[in-house]
Amino acid sequence: MARLDLRRKLSVLADAAKYDASCSSSGTSKRNSVGGKGIGSTEGMGICHAYTPDGRCISLLKILLTNFCIYDCAYCINRVSSNVERARFDVDEVVDLTLNFYKRNYIEGLFLSSGIIRSGDYTMEQLVLVAKTLREVHDFRGYIHLKLIPEADPKLVEMAGLYADRLSANIELPRDEALARLAPQKDVGVIKKAMSQVRLGVEAAKPAKREKIKPPKFAPGGQSTQLIIGADGAPDTEILDRSASLYGGYGLRRVYYSAFSPIPDSSSILPLSKPPLMREHRLYQADWLMRFYGFSAPEIGEGASNGMLDLAVDPKLAWALNKREQFPVDVNRAPREMLLRVPGLGVKAVDRIVSGRRYRTLRLEDVGRLTRSVAKIRPFITALDWTPGGLTDAADLKARVTSRTPEQLSLF
Amino acid sequence: MAVATLDGETDFDGWRKAARAFRLAGVEPAAARFVVAGAVEQGGLFDQPIAEEASPTPDDRRAFNVPKEFVDLAQNLILHRSADRFDLMYRLLWRLKDEPDLIKVISDRDVADALERVKNVSRASHKMKAFVRFRQVHDDLGEAWVAWFEPPHRVLEKTAPFFQRRFTTMRWSILTPDGSAFWDGETLRFGPPATRDMAPAEDEIEDFWKTYYASTFNPARLKVKTMQGEMAKSYWKNLPEAALIPELVAASSVRTETMVATPSPQPNPRFARAVAPDLHLARPDAEAVPENLDDVAVGVQACRRCPLYRDATQGVCGEGPKSARLMIVGEQPGDQEDLAGRTFIGPAGQVLNAALAEAGIDRSDVYVTNAVKHFKHEPRGKRRLHKTPNAGEVQACRWWLDSERRLIKPQVVLALGATAGLALLGRKPAVMQERGAPIDLSDGSTAVLTVHPSYLLRLPDEAAKSEARRLFIEDLAAVQRRMR
Numbered sequence: 001m002a003r004l005d006l007r008r009k010l011s012v013l014a015d016a017a018k019y020d021a022s023c024s025s026s027g028t029s030k031r032n033s034v035g036g037k038g039i040g041s042t043e044g045m046g047i048c049h050a051y052t053p054d055g056r057c058i059s060l061l062k063i064l065l066t067n068f069c070i071y072d073c074a075y076c077i078n079r080v081s082s083n084v085e086r087a088r089f090d091v092d093e094v095v096d097l098t099l100n101f102y103k104r105n106y107i108e109g110l111f112l113s114s115g116i117i118r119s120g121d122y123t124m125e126q127l128v129l130v131a132k133t134l135r136e137v138h139d140f141r142g143y144i145h146l147k148l149i150p151e152a153d154p155k156l157v158e159m160a161g162l163y164a165d166r167l168s169a170n171i172e173l174p175r176d177e178a179l180a181r182l183a184p185q186k187d188v189g190v191i192k193k194a195m196s197q198v199r200l201g202v203e204a205a206k207p208a209k210r211e212k213i214k215p216p217k218f219a220p221g222g223q224s225t226q227l228i229i230g231a232d233g234a235p236d237t238e239i240l241d242r243s244a245s246l247y248g249g250y251g252l253r254r255v256y257y258s259a260f261s262p263i264p265d266s267s268s269i270l271p272l273s274k275p276p277l278m279r280e281h282r283l284y285q286a287d288w289l290m291r292f293y294g295f296s297a298p299e300i301g302e303g304a305s306n307g308m309l310d311l312a313v314d315p316k317l318a319w320a321l322n323k324r325e326q327f328p329v330d331v332n333r334a335p336r337e338m339l340l341r342v343p344g345l346g347v348k349a350v351d352r353i354v355s356g357r358r359y360r361t362l363r364l365e366d367v368g369r370l371t372r373s374v375a376k377i378r379p380f381i382t383a384l385d386w387t388p389g390g391l392t393d394a395a396d397l398k399a400r401v402t403s404r405t406p407e408q409l410s411l412f
Numbered sequence: 413m414a415v416a417t418l419d420g421e422t423d424f425d426g427w428r429k430a431a432r433a434f435r436l437a438g439v440e441p442a443a444a445r446f447v448v449a450g451a452v453e454q455g456g457l458f459d460q461p462i463a464e465e466a467s468p469t470p471d472d473r474r475a476f477n478v479p480k481e482f483v484d485l486a487q488n489l490i491l492h493r494s495a496d497r498f499d500l501m502y503r504l505l506w507r508l509k510d511e512p513d514l515i516k517v518i519s520d521r522d523v524a525d526a527l528e529r530v531k532n533v534s535r536a537s538h539k540m541k542a543f544v545r546f547r548q549v550h551d552d553l554g555e556a557w558v559a560w561f562e563p564p565h566r567v568l569e570k571t572a573p574f575f576q577r578r579f580t581t582m583r584w585s586i587l588t589p590d591g592s593a594f595w596d597g598e599t600l601r602f603g604p605p606a607t608r609d610m611a612p613a614e615d616e617i618e619d620f621w622k623t624y625y626a627s628t629f630n631p632a633r634l635k636v637k638t639m640q641g642e643m644a645k646s647y648w649k650n651l652p653e654a655a656l657i658p659e660l661v662a663a664s665s666v667r668t669e670t671m672v673a674t675p676s677p678q679p680n681p682r683f684a685r686a687v688a689p690d691l692h693l694a695r696p697d698a699e700a701v702p703e704n705l706d707d708v709a710v711g712v713q714a715c716r717r718c719p720l721y722r723d724a725t726q727g728v729c730g731e732g733p734k735s736a737r738l739m740i741v742g743e744q745p746g747d748q749e750d751l752a753g754r755t756f757i758g759p760a761g762q763v764l765n766a767a768l769a770e771a772g773i774d775r776s777d778v779y780v781t782n783a784v785k786h787f788k789h790e791p792r793g794k795r796r797l798h799k800t801p802n803a804g805e806v807q808a809c810r811w812w813l814d815s816e817r818r819l820i821k822p823q824v825v826l827a828l829g830a831t832a833g834l835a836l837l838g839r840k841p842a843v844m845q846e847r848g849a850p851i852d853l854s855d856g857s858t859a860v861l862t863v864h865p866s867y868l869l870r871l872p873d874e875a876a877k878s879e880a881r882r883l884f885i886e887d888l889a890a891v892q893r894r895m896r
Contacts (some may be wrong), residue, residue, distance in 0.1 A: 055638030
């Protein structure tokens with residue numbers, strides 16, 4: 001019967017953890033189980049072991065240690081006033097589940113979070129204990145992501161950094177005022193301080209030049225955070241500004257955007273609105289532009305109207321439509337930075353163009369081989385046998401490059 | 413037609429040997445044929461095995477080189493399941509003699525075709541790492557792990573070392589229709605093709621996995637196409653969790669509708685007493701006049717007098733003894749100060765500390781603070797660039813600086829730079845003209861101006877830097893003399 005109980009717990013505590021958008025298991029230090037007593041490896045790139053029908057990947061066993069919580073955050077299903085079914089894992093149960101799943105190649109590791117029970121310190125101690133047991137008792141070398149309890153003692157954060165690949169503390173709401181209103185027991189200042197401790201820890205773990213003794217590893221996969229979209233009225237530009245501020249301030253690897261999703265047993269102060277899934281997608285694209293394409297948050301904002309990204313076109317195309325004077329770009333001459341700004345050209349395609357054009361002058365057909373659809377790119381480039389003529393400045397260009405009609409994904 | 417027979421579908425060495433011989437014998441791509449021994453496909457009417465004399469002599473071998481990129485490409489290309497891959501490989505090899513940079517010409521039809529197939533192969537290898545599912549078995553030696561897998565391309569041998577690195581301490585086998593891989597903890601062996609019935613059909617943990625899979629799915633965000641794009645249906649039959657998909661998809665709209673239609677319930681009374689206190693009700697009043705330095709520290713954290721708090725981590729208050737006779741006022745916390753919550757610990761702080769020591773001032777005797785308590789900056793990629801606070805922000809923050817001055821009552825207040833001067837004097841001073849000269853303040857203390865240490869850091873010219881540093885230390889020493 002004990003087994004049945006464990007399955008029930010797993011069901012409750014996985015369900016309770018599913019609103020955390022993060023699932024990544026990439027970007028940590030490379031290691032494997034050769035020469036060790038346990039199992040596990042990380043090779044830089046994370047692996048998605050399955051996808052659920054919501055299109056999300058399963059890379060880690062993402063669960064809560066417990067969904068009991070003394071906090072009352074309106075947007076959270078686990079808030080104290082919710083009537084949701086409660087459960088709590090023992091430390092050993094989480095360790096066993098992780099190892100059993102890992103050995104069968106279901107997962108890359110563990111993402112452990114928790115509701116706050118007793119105190120921040122007590123809860124953080126339990127989370128750290130799971131990671132410590134996996135690492136020290138079982139020599140587990142897979143990926144571990146621990147959620148920080150921001151108000152916990154800095155010593156516990158330090159320990160968490162020794163065992164975990166990645167740490168995260170969720171900012172949750174883009175607007176501080178909204179956090180104060182919807183999560184009265186949380187304080188954005190405390191969350192930011194925890195993040196700055198992680199950044200300082202990560203920096204201290206990087207050995208200085210010429211230093212022989214390496215400092216101990218600290219969260220080699222860095223840190224991330226999550227913003228809930230659509231619960232507090234913040235427009236996209238404000239959200240992107242906040243992300244830029246978080247990336248710059250705490251060296252975050254990722255900011256995750258989670259469209260506010262109706263939750264069972266939801267609080268009456270939240271509106272039950274359509275989850276803006278396309279909006280979430282556009283924010284991800286914009287985030288991508290900031291991290292890999294050299295765009296700044298205000299630049300992306302130039303392509304937005306009333307602070308909101310266009311749902312009909314991706315943010316790079318929106319920017320380009322707004323900045324026609326910068327186009328067309330000559331694929332055979334333009335610097336890499338400018339090619340990265342051409343709608344439809346990704347980092348890989350740009351790198352191949354830059355390397356390929358040293359040997360041949362590229363034609364439109366050649367560029368077409370590098371991308372899914374050359375139709376979107378044509379108005380913005382010139383090639384050996386192609387110039388867009390008046391197309392770049394055509395009044396109906398937006399309609400021409402967006403074949404499909406815009407549509408908010410409907411759920412209800 | 414010249415024909416070479418390869419030992420297997422992925423016999424790269426065999427292909428390489430034969431291709432080299434063909435190339436040296438001048439066999440044109442259209443006339444070269446590669447067949448796999450024992451394959452169903454039979455030879456053509458005019459096939460003839462390659463003549464012995466066409467084999468290369470050691471001298472020829474030296475004269476014939478291909479770039480490493482080609483070898484890497486071909487090694488992956490041969491794993492593709494298409495029947496014409498050997499011909500594509502040979503066509504590329506043939507052309508390499510006249511076009512040594514061919515592999516880099518991404519616009520070339522053959523190269524683009526090859527790169528596309530290699531992408532498919534590497535995707536298949538990646539998906540194998542993801543979708544292999546081991547099942548536990550027990551034999552004489554204890555527990556072991558067996559998986560049945562059907563890769564879309566022949567990636568078993570390429571991918572098996574990944575499992576060896578990951579599961580070094582486990583005994584495992586991966587069985588596929590193309591061949592099998594076995595790891596006994598010490599050596600990796602490859603065996604003949606297998607069939608599905610040779611692998612176990614179930615595993616007791618699988619129910620837990622399915623439970624997890626079903627629970628982690630959010631029915632309010634159905635995106636079946638995205639799922640299939642990443643987890644193609646061809647893999648589903650060997651993924652235990654995939655059997656749940658139709659049911660999860662079918663039930664999702666009902667689950668979501670029920671969830672949304674259910675009215676918000678009354679809070680759970682059982683937990684009423686467990687609620688944590690509301691932080692924001694207990695928040696200190698930032699408007700109350702501070703009675704001691706602790707009040708200042710707490711008040712600054714809650715300060716909303718200007719918008720700078722929004723992007724800063726925390727307010728950074730002054731530090732030093734309450735009895736300090738010297739107060740040093742800087743501009744604002746920088747990146748490091750903002751993170752650590754302590755004043756003058758970054759690069760400018762290092763300069764200040766060294767200069768203080770040289771001027772004979774013990775920093776532990778000094779109260780060191782800033783005109784503005786929150787870090788004003790602009791994000792630039794992964795960094796934060798310092799921005800000078802404007803007059804409004806300086807004015808808003810004077811509430812705190814004035815409180816610090818009132819509580820410490822220093823004899824001398826040394827202002828570092830124009831912003832600190834503005835905060836003290838209420839006007840923007842010309843630091844270079846006014847530096848070093850004592851200015852009486854209304855509370856009876858004396859203000860002295862000098863440059864900000866970060867100014868010394870910014871000077872590009874070494875000579876100018878050391879001169880500026882000398883003057884800075886001189887200003888500090890003059891202050892020290894004034895206090896005696």
